[in-house]
Amino acid sequence: MTFSWESQPMLLHICLFLxxxxxxxxxxxxxxxxxxxxxxxxxxxxxxxxxxxQIMTWDVGGLLVLTVPVDSNVTSSSRQFxxxxxxxxxxxxxxxTIHNVSRRDAGPVIxxxxxxxxxxxxQLNVQESGTVNILGGNVTVDQDxxxxxxxxxxxxxxxPTVSWTQDSHAINSTLYNTSSMADGDYFNSTSVLKFQAVxxxxxxxxxxxxxxxxxxxxxxSLVVVPKPTDWTVLIAVVVSFGGAALLVLLIxxxxxxxxCRKEKQSxxxxxxxxxxRTQSQISTVSAAGQANAGFEPDxxxxxxxxxxxxxxxxxxxxxxAHEMPDIVNSDQTGNGYNSxxxxxxxxxxxxxRHVTIV
Numbered sequence: 554m555t556f557s558w559e560s561q562p563m564l565l566h567i568c569l570f571l572x573x574x575x576x577x578x579x580x581x582x583x584x585x586x587x588x589x590x591x592x593x594x595x596x597x598x599x600x601x602x603x604x605x606x607q608i609m610t611w612d613v614g615g616l617l618v619l620t621v622p623v624d625s626n627v628t629s630s631s632r633q634f635x636x637x638x639x640x641x642x643x644x645x646x647x648x649x650t651i652h653n654v655s656r657r658d659a660g661p662v663i664x665x666x667x668x669x670x671x672x673x674x675x676q677l678n679v680q681e682s683g684t685v686n687i688l689g690g691n692v693t694v695d696q697d698x699x700x701x702x703x704x705x706x707x708x709x710x711x712x713p714t715v716s717w718t719q720d721s722h723a724i725n726s727t728l729y730n731t732s733s734m735a736d737g738d739y740f741n742s743t744s745v746l747k748f749q750a751v752x753x754x755x756x757x758x759x760x761x762x763x764x765x766x767x768x769x770x771x772x773x774s775l776v777v778v779p780k781p782t783d784w785t786v787l788i789a790v791v792v793s794f795g796g797a798a799l800l801v802l803l804i805x806x807x808x809x810x811x812x813c814r815k816e817k818q819s820x821x822x823x824x825x826x827x828x829x830r831t832q833s834q835i836s837t838v839s840a841a842g843q844a845n846a847g848f849e850p851d852x853x854x855x856x857x858x859x860x861x862x863x864x865x866x867x868x869x870x871x872x873x874a875h876e877m878p879d880i881v882n883s884d885q886t887g888n889g890y891n892s893x894x895x896x897x898x899x900x901x902x903x904x905x906r907h908v909t910i911v
Contacts, residue, residue, distance in 0.1 A: 583673035589764040592681045600664045601646040611649050612663040680764040683708030685771045693776040700750045704758035706742040713760040715744045750777045
């Protein structure tokens, strides 16, 4: 598409008019364009104008609050607003100040330079800082225990940015969670931090807004108590060895008792056998001492059965015949004992009868 002055007669006439009269649109600058300040503080704007100008006006919140003539006194609607002249190189400037800023001052701030300069608009942000507090105060926990901290921010505008540090080192944001809610014209926030306690440390919660030069913070101390020595493994080993030792001792005790019982049974059987043999020997000796019924005294060839006593000894018919006591039956402990029975014959002489017990 080809541009032709003949096709745009109106533009041609305007250009010719401006060039012949020497009037062109002039510019000026306004700084800052998007300031953020805390409520109660002062904020300052600077308008820099190139060339000659006559009147400058300032509007805050849709209201004309100040007029600045280039060659006369500044007119203000309130003591909250003031202005002063300054110079930057070949340009002139005006510094406009809002004192003791409040939330109602937030919004557009418009500077207008009459003539061909037009106007410039800045957006004023008024913020408020509230309080920060870590609930619960200092904490003492066991080592490796999960610990939780809760930080509460109250009466902030806008929503504050909350962060945590541990011993002045920033904590990864994945370890805490922050939520906010409106409370009238303000915002309250709650941030919960969780991590595993390893050592003594200082935990800090920080809250800030863009207008706050130094963030507000709250800190607490975390005291970590070392875990007691874990004796589980040692106890298990001791119990295992102790159980094995007790088992060995039990087995040895059973073997020992079994041997003692066997020896006792063997000794008992030996004693029984010995006693049986002794009784047998005694019975044999007793039989040998009582069964000598064929004994005949000298001078007598036969003995009538009536003349034998129950003990098997001969008894003389005469008054001088005596029966010796049964020494064998009265004393059975004399192995190899030689006993003698004495009788008297008819002449009065004593006869001896010897019995040998084997």
